[in-house]
Amino acid sequence: MSNPFGTVPAEAILEGDATDAYFERTRATLEHAGKNPHVVAEVTADQFPTGEFEVFTGVKDVATLFEGRAVDIDALPDGQLFDGGPVLRIEGPYLEFAALETSLLGFLSQPSGFATAALEARLAAPESLVLSFGARHVHPSIAATVERAALLAGLDGFSHVAAGEILGREAGGTMPHALMFCFGEGHQDEAWTAFDEAVGDDVPRTALVDTFWDEKSESLLAAETLGEDLDGVRIDTTGSRRGDFRHIIREVRWELDARGYDDVDIFCSGGLTPETIRELHDVADGFGVGSHITSADSVDFSLDIVEISEGSEDPSSSRTQSGDDGEPISKRGKLSGVKDVYRTPDGGHHVTLADRDGPADGESLLEPLVRDGEIVREFDLETATERCLADAEAVGFDHKTPSPDR
Structure with a gap:
């Protein structure tokens, strides 16, 4: 028996079969209509900063998932803390990644929840x-x-x-x-x-x-x-x-x-x-x-298109260029337009439109991950750990006074 434990094989994930059924129906519909718009989509948990920070991880698996696909991706560094705004941004023809959304969110949501809970335990002692x-x-x-x-x-x-x-x-x-x-x-x-x-x-x-x-x-x-x-x-x-x-x-x-x-x-x-x-x-x-x-709750990430342009009318086209004609778009309750996120020296997490200036003393957090299907970032667990702990200190994550001797 090739799959005795009934788990989804890696091949199904990489090929986009590990997806929700409505993405397959979306693909069939867009191909039937000859549409494949060029979009920018963002992964977020909260639209605005909340003050409740969580750990971002799983990005290495996301990079592997998108390797060889005609998209560009920017993402927070592995181990970075966030409390709102995008943690990852994808740009490219929608049908290049539509069926990957389910796996993409799974790669981020559960590991980020595990890491956040582990950080709570770490800082307790x-x-x-x-x-x-x-x-x-x-x-x-x-x-x-x-x-x-x-x-x-x-x-x-x-x-x-x-x-x-x-x-x-x-x-x-x-x-x-x-x-x-x-x-x-x-x-x-x-x-x-x-x-x-x-x-x-x-x-x-x-x-x-x-x-x-x-x-x-x-x-x-x-x-x-x-x-x-x-x-x-x-x-x-x-x-x-x-x-x-x-x-x-x-x-x-x-x-x-x-x-x-x-x-x-x-x-x-x-x-x-x-x-x-x-x-x-x-x-x-x-x-x-x-x-x-x-038992930690998964981080409730969602992926939403925030900018769209007409792009290619050929769904099989490998890539289109966004140009300058992208139109901000969003569902109700979400924020339209391409965004950037910044960390300020006081530990603040700031969200701005990408075509506007960020905080004067802010450090932009979104970094290149994939460029036209090529992974452009290296991953090192020790570096990610150092980043996580340093960022936890910077933002004041879970600083509580230990119980006194009784």
């Missing part, structure tokens, strides 16, 4: 180790999309092995409760010892310590069992048994320190949110974040 544990909550075919979005937002690592192979990064992780069950209650020390003997030296010795007994007891047993080889303990207590999670962590820390194990880190996981991370970041050393990232 800027100095702590934060890992992405959410791949189990999504279809395996998009696991690498989740993990890349998490890395872009500054998370320190992830757990998915196949995603790591795609991204060129090593997946991380230690042990599940299933391993502890296989050895049984009262034999936790045997499980930790076997793990220590079995895995490579590069794997942190982090013992799971909430399976059978209370977290303090298992943490102390792990420390006694592995001694100086123990790097950390992971507390994954389910919410129904957690009680005051902060108090539990502080108690474990106290008891470890009292016995000379002050260099053993405490790592927390299990349904964590930025709010809980913010509450715990001064008593724990690291966090695994899953569902907060994978």
Whole structure:
């Protein structure tokens, strides 16, 4: 069976078959009428700046989608934050990209949502180790999309092995409760010892310590069992048994320190949110974040034509030139005309018409991505991460005061 899991193959996406039916009917109608106008279309989530910033990503896949097609595309850089106005602009004959709209928006909307949620987690504990544990909550075919979005937002690592192979990064992780069950209650020390003997030296010795007994007891047993080889303990207590999670962590820390194990880190996981991370970041050393990232709402991007000219009467024409006769156009509730967006030194995000001057101290954010079907931009994840974190600082993204010790 060539497609055992029923996923849409890459070929269908590239050929424009991964589309909504009404785009196929639009193509048939325009070809029947001999129309293929030259248009400028923009991708937006909000027309005007809202003050609520989100992370823009997925642009590398968009470039791949449009490679070889007779269009020009400008887009925000990968990892840029935005709060209104266009994030991407396409110019060319409409039938060159009409059927690609569905995939285009999917490539941007969900990864941008993942990255925005991951950035919230990152900034909740800027100095702590934060890992992405959410791949189990999504279809395996998009696991690498989740993990890349998490890395872009500054998370320190992830757990998915196949995603790591795609991204060129090593997946991380230690042990599940299933391993502890296989050895049984009262034999936790045997499980930790076997793990220590079995895995490579590069794997942190982090013992799971909430399976059978209370977290303090298992943490102390792990420390006694592995001694100086123990790097950390992971507390994954389910919410129904957690009680005051902060108090539990502080108690474990106290008891470890009292016995000379002050260099053993405490790592927390299990349904964590930025709010809980913010509450715990001064008593724990690291966090695994899953569902907060994978359950994030997709950014509600839409694509709208904002300028149109007659263009070619031949739908098979590979390209037309817009000239100067393009007419602003828009549906009700959207803004007509080709636009630019700018970032000012105070973190402001500004939207203007492209033929008007932007802010005197503003930096234009839309950059060339595709020119007549050729990708004209390089992509580097580390650069995108640096951009994301720097821009988050510039615009004041999610700056909240951590909870005080109680």
